Every structure is written in C-alpha cells, then in structure tokens.
Amino acid sequence: MNIVLVEPEIPPNTGNVARLCAATKTVLHLIEPFGFKLNDTRLKRAGMDYWRHVEWHRWASWKAFEEKLRVGAQLWFIESNGLKLYSEAKFSPDDYLVFGRETAGLPKQLLEQNRDRWLRIPMFNVQSRSLNLSNCVALVLFEALRQQRFKGEIR
Numbered sequence: 001m002n003i004v005l006v007e008p009e010i011p012p013n014t015g016n017v018a019r020l021c022a023a024t025k026t027v028l029h030l031i032e033p034f035g036f037k038l039n040d041t042r043l044k045r046a047g048m049d050y051w052r053h054v055e056w057h058r059w060a061s062w063k064a065f066e067e068k069l070r071v072g073a074q075l076w077f078i079e080s081n082g083l084k085l086y087s088e089a090k091f092s093p094d095d096y097l098v099f100g101r102e103t104a105g106l107p108k109q110l111l112e113q114n115r116d117r118w119l120r121i122p123m124f125n126v127q128s129r130s131l132n133l134s135n136c137v138a139l140v141l142f143e144a145l146r147q148q149r150f151k152g153e154i155r
C-alpha cells in the first residue's frame, strides 16, 4: 500500500505514520510544503528508530507527485463528509490512501473531482469535527490490509 500525507503540519503525526508504515511495509509519500523541518527532533522521536526502515518519498507539490504516478494508479481520498464509508471501498495492494493537512484537510477541488473515491470515517458526536490524522491513517490502512487477509504478516 501507499500512504500520502498532503502538506503535513504536526511532527508527531508524521512520525507516528512513519512508524506505522515501517511496521506494515507501506510506502510513505510526503507532499510539500511541510509545517516542520525534516530534521525536527519531534518527528524523529515520534517515529523513533523507524525512519530508516521506511521507504519514503518527498514531493515538491501535488502536481509533482501526480505526474509520476503509474498509469492506472488507484487513489482514495480520505476526508470527512465523503459519500462512501472507508469500509465500503475495495482496496487493492498498490492503492494510494491520501490524507489532508491537520488544519485544513484536503483541498475541496481535489475532493470534488474525485467524489466516488472520497471516503469518510464515521463520526458520532457533532461537537467533534474530525479525528486525529495518524489515527485515520491507522484505521484505513488496516482496513485495506484486512481486505488483503493480512498477507505477509510475520509472527
């Protein structure tokens, strides 16, 4: 699987996601601009020693990332208010799970252009606008891995 963080802002979230990617052999794509420096100690601390076990790529912009996608690459946009629940999607092993910025979420235009691939995680309290980014990544990634019967699990 591939995880894409668009313009991440909070170091511990990106660090947690890196650790998750290391544990699941998932490729991580980070799209600039970032809200931190890549040598930020908070980023390292949250990802601990896991960064060296992650295949990760840095992209200067969404456009630069999109241009290098292989033909037929399947992207899913994870954002609140999607028409579909994340559990209703049928994920394939090479798919890309795209997540938005902590403050602003994914750009509305990107979501509107991909309405059939816009997935929501259900919310149950009107006082809560959204979930933590790294929690969202864990939820959706493990649903995708579950659909692949956790192929490659080590015990």
Ligand SMILES: C[S@@+](CC[C@H](N)C(=O)[O-])C[C@H]1O[C@@H](n2cnc3c(N)ncnc32)[C@H](O)[C@@H]1O
Binding pocket: 078, 079, 080, 081, 098, 099, 100, 101, 102, 103, 104, 105, 106, 119, 120, 121, 122, 123, 129, 130, 131, 132, 133, 136
């Ligand atoms: C903290 S949220 C973004 C803030 C949010 N757009 C807002 O202002 O209400 C950061 C990212 O987590 C993911 N996310 C958070 N809650 C979600 C939900 N209920 N369904 C799907 N994705 C969610 C999305 O990828 C989102 O871009």
